[in-house]
Amino acid sequence: MSKLHLISLGCNKNLVDSEIMLGRLRNFELTNEISDADVIIVNTCGFIASAKEESVRTILEMAEAKKQGATLVVTGCLMQRYREELMRELPEVDLFTGVGDYDKIDEIILKKQNLFSPDVYLQSNEERIITGSNYHAYIKIAEGCNQKCSFCAIPTFKGKLKSRSLENIIDEVKRLVQKGYYDFSFLSQDSSSWMRDNGVSDGLISLIDEVEKINGVKSARILYLYPSTTTMALIDRIVASPVFHNYFDMPIQHISDKMLRVMKRGSNEAKVREILSAMRSTPNSFLRTGVIVGHPGESDEDFDSLCKFLEEFKFDRISAFAYSREEDTAAFDMEQIPTKIISKRLSKIEKVIKKTLDDSFRLQIGREIIASIEGESSEGEMFFGGKMDVWDKDIDGEILINESDERELEVGARYLCEVTDSVDNKLIARVIKRA
Incomplete structure (x- = not known):
């Protein structure tokens, strides 16, 4: 089975597009090791200067790290916005596509042909592979x-x-x-x-x-x-x-x-x-x-x-x-x-x-809240990491849970928690019971 490494830059709207590409490429084995990948995809962001710089830097890093014979594909907003310049300035890249063909990424790789459809891709019934969460x-x-x-x-x-x-x-x-x-x-x-x-x-x-x-x-x-x-x-x-x-x-x-x-x-x-x-x-x-x-x-x-x-x-x-x-x-x-x-x-x-x-x-200290368990926290294995149910994923904060009245906590499950403290923009909480 060929191995795939995909990098999704920019906003969570880009992430959805990346997950659609993963769905189209489900026959690939995903790998975190760039040097093992047979195909590397960089889904770029082209919104503001810092995002554009990050995208170009990532493309060059992937080109440097990829193994001989691997295929580097660049897609996304930056590619759509600066198509001619990037195709001219990035000979290290094997395949180029924009924001109109996420559902054709498997064909692009198979045929080894650049593709720029005139219309922006609008998601329909494509199956995608959700990343980063089981809930x-x-x-x-x-x-x-x-x-x-x-x-x-x-x-x-x-x-x-x-x-x-x-x-x-x-x-x-x-x-x-x-x-x-x-x-x-x-x-x-x-x-x-x-x-x-x-x-x-x-x-x-x-x-x-x-x-x-x-x-x-x-x-x-x-x-x-x-x-x-x-x-x-x-x-x-x-x-x-x-x-x-x-x-x-x-x-x-x-x-x-x-x-x-x-x-x-x-x-x-x-x-x-x-x-x-x-x-x-x-x-x-x-x-x-x-x-x-x-x-x-x-x-x-x-x-x-x-x-x-x-x-x-x-x-x-x-x-x-x-x-x-x-x-x-x-x-x-x-x-x-x-x-x-x-x-x-x-x-x-x-x-x-x-x-x-x-x-x-x-203001959350002392409150009882519903939280979903994310897994090991950013502080390491001493804490479970959690997300308050009202929060959006990843961007609004983290709850550190180190006490529980439950015997075992399940990743992806919801629990009633009591917030006991706030430290460095993280909440400390204990689990009371499953919600």
Whole structure:
């Protein structure tokens, strides 16, 4: 049996594409040893400068480490975005393909031919191999994006919004439930716009309705809501759901009215505050957001207003990114803010984020929560690692479990736990009983 080594870079939307490729290549034996692999696939990210650099660096490392006669395949967003340059500059790579042919990866390798289909691949009924968990899976509900954010080039290589059908999504969830998966994260570039390309507003409400009917789904959340397409009706439906957590992941990017206009976000400060306040007022809510620091046009006053807002609002998680100047975006030709100033602002906002994170973790001490056992913790075999049921996989934190009233803990099982402490952005907990 030939051996395969696959590296998936970037977001969890990329991970789903990688899992589809693994499904198509299920006849290969997976290996962590690069030098043993007969085929190496790098699924690249092309979103911002740091991601592009990581992708190119990884490709070169794989080319250097592969054994003689092995096939190196490069696919994904970076490949789609910079097709001509990469094919010219990377003679070390054996096969190239973009974002339209994940379901044809077996044919590409068999025929040893590059392939670039004109349309972005939209998942259908392909079986995929879930990685990293025996209980949680990401479900991609759409491709592309209709938003016109000034800093983002994704629509130029991913195209317009194309929603996956409700029936297709539900079929996949049902199949995964039959395999033992019970925790799901639904995602796309702009999840709250799902089905708008078919003339349907608030399509997520119908998705929630149908997912709730599936016996075996115990926990779910929606990622990547967008301020201008998230409605009060959707928030109310999430709150009413016995399955979907009050987990609200909405990157706001900024709070200054001026910057929201410059960034072409389609919402003003009042609207963003209204939506966030409605989310925060829900029982046991969990709010995650993302912001960009140093976008062209951001004054000291704009930045200070962002810091003040983040200090006051008390998100549970915040991701801050330094502005990345990207070709084919409206912000590319704007007057750029010096890198030194961006770095200084990023350092300041990271202190705000650290305090916010510390406060969020500290609020959990003394609470009883439901957690799923992940396996050995990041701290080693002295602790089991766990994920709180409201959290998304990997990005929201880790629970360290070193006490249990249960005789043995099962990886992938859910347990009622008592949180006893918070240390270095990790919760310490003891298991009370199986949930």
